[in-house]
Amino acid sequence: MKAGCFKQWAAGIAVMALPVLAQAQAADPKPWQLNMGRGVTHLSQNAYEAHMLALWICIAIGLLVFGAMGYAMFAFRHSKGAKPDTSFTHSTKLEIVWTVVPVLLLVIMAFPATSKLIDMYDTREAEMTVKITGFQWMWKYDYLGEDVGFTSRLDRKSEEIRQSGIVPTTADHEHYLLDVDNMLVLPTGTKIRFVITADDVIHAWWVPALGWKQDAIPGIVNEAWTQIDEPGIYRGQCAELCGKDHGFMPIVVKAVSPEEYRAWLDEQKQADAPATATVPATGAPSTETAAADAADAAVAG
Template identity: 60%
Template sequence: MKKPNTIIISLAAVAAVSAACWLLLVAPGLTGNEVNMTRGVTEHAEMNYSLHMIALWICAVIGILVFSAMFVSIVLHRKSRGEEPAKFTHSTKAEIVWTIIPVLILIAIAIPGTKGVVLMEVSPETEMTVKITGFQWRWKYDYLEDDISFISSLAPDSNAARRLQSGVVPAQVDNYLLDVDNPLVLPVDTPVKFLITADDVIHSWWVPDLGWKRDAVPGFINEAWTRIREPGIYRGQCAELCGKDHGFMPIVLKALPKDEYRAWVAEQKQVAAVEAENVQRLWSRAELMQHGESVYATQCATCHQADGSGLAPAFPALAGSPVAMGPVEEHIEVVLNGRDGTAMQAFGEMLTVTDLAAALTYTRNAFGNDTGDVVQPQAIARIKNG
């Protein structure tokens, strides 16, 4: 029986690998994110994806040419065919060729790469500015033009599911560890400037669909900008190892059409007006306990645990705590301003006056503490206003 032509088999194998790569990258029904880089929804992301594809196809062509030449050379010039190895030291022409070609390839990649860097660093005239501040382990968003501010933390169901013996199974939680209680909301087709910083340690704000990330460094402000083209929900995470709960610091960005965004802004201003009214009225102990339990679950339980047992020695227990059961003035001071040299953060600028009062009331009357103390929002407001 005649043996199959080895050269044809080698070339067929190279062609099959090339075809498989092509199908994986452009097969119908695939968005590209399953087997390739995220395409994204901004100019930055599109530029990054285009540059990635240019480099990928250059590498693919080089790989096909090199391996084809190698397989053909192995087959045609093998020892069993009586081939004798050539004896030479160098080839000036070959050296010139394999120097010029890589330089041209680098130039071909550098031109769009430079355009991408310029696009990322030089922002157009923006229509709104959002200040992003990283905390362990949450984000604070300040809409500077609209005077809107809120904290974005890990969603309660994910926060419960991550704890052992909580009764909540991670597999049953949608977007486990990638959902928050208060997402960042932005309008589409609007250039937005970001001012990114941190309050404690280095964080990094990263949403892959935007096509960039920026470090959040205490004492510094890094700038970035974006223009989102499509409405939708886009998820990201802190991309810097910022502490033991680094993995529980997700980012959710909700992009809305402009009219829906304006309606959301109006709603947030109504919420702020309600908060102002809440500060002025007297709350019942039951109301503060109910609201405080919710605040504690999202803001405090990460360190002090849901049952107040803490995680010694870094995070002391609140159950039977000399602070939670001691003078209320000292407890308020610790919560508002934190404690130097410990993991206790200053929550005075992170939470609303009502949230602070409710959390203090709850921790002084939960976990068996039962001090009977009721901390009113008015009291917190007086202390903060000095």
């Protein structure tokens, strides 16, 4: 029985340690994933590197502190006849050491974190701009300067499963509550600026693979940017409690090559273009003109 419990504990610890030791994670979060993923953008890589630096420093501090505590408790236990030191006095050297060392560690973490944070908010030299507006409970995307815009909401299949009351499985829907009717299509290798706001209440636009999330606040325009390096489909959700259907406004970003993106954009423009009236050939009266002449002749007769 004890051996079985030991094996279970060992397996659990191994599973918990794997994400920490892994050098790369999938773009989208996975069930039971404990560590941050690398993502598919420059910003997500920056966030991952800052996270791992802080994590390893914390692990080193923890091993040092708890190792010293464990050694002290074992080597100087009462059963071995250890006596408490009643003559210990204040040590200026120790005070200096345990003040200077944490300050140095904070400085070591602050420099890369600050540079990465500045980079995160530098939206200059963007090649295109997408306006994101949060609604209860959907997103609206406008490609500024392209006259293309559409809404994106929970896909119909997820909605039907949700309303049915059954317990969904991956067999019913592989991306239940994480799929939409209209994906946000973006080109790879392109610096994209986002302007983010909301129409009613506070929302938050969050796709983990992109490495950031940004609040969508009514009356305020926030900025962010991304440059997606790898084609693929990346999913996210609203990250701000925005009402009763907060959990049903997913985000799906489809990253394609610049050529595919341009072809898709042209299709959207053609679909949104109003139908043009047919111009009659010179010398041939139009249908409307012929009908009017016939009506005038009938009245004259």
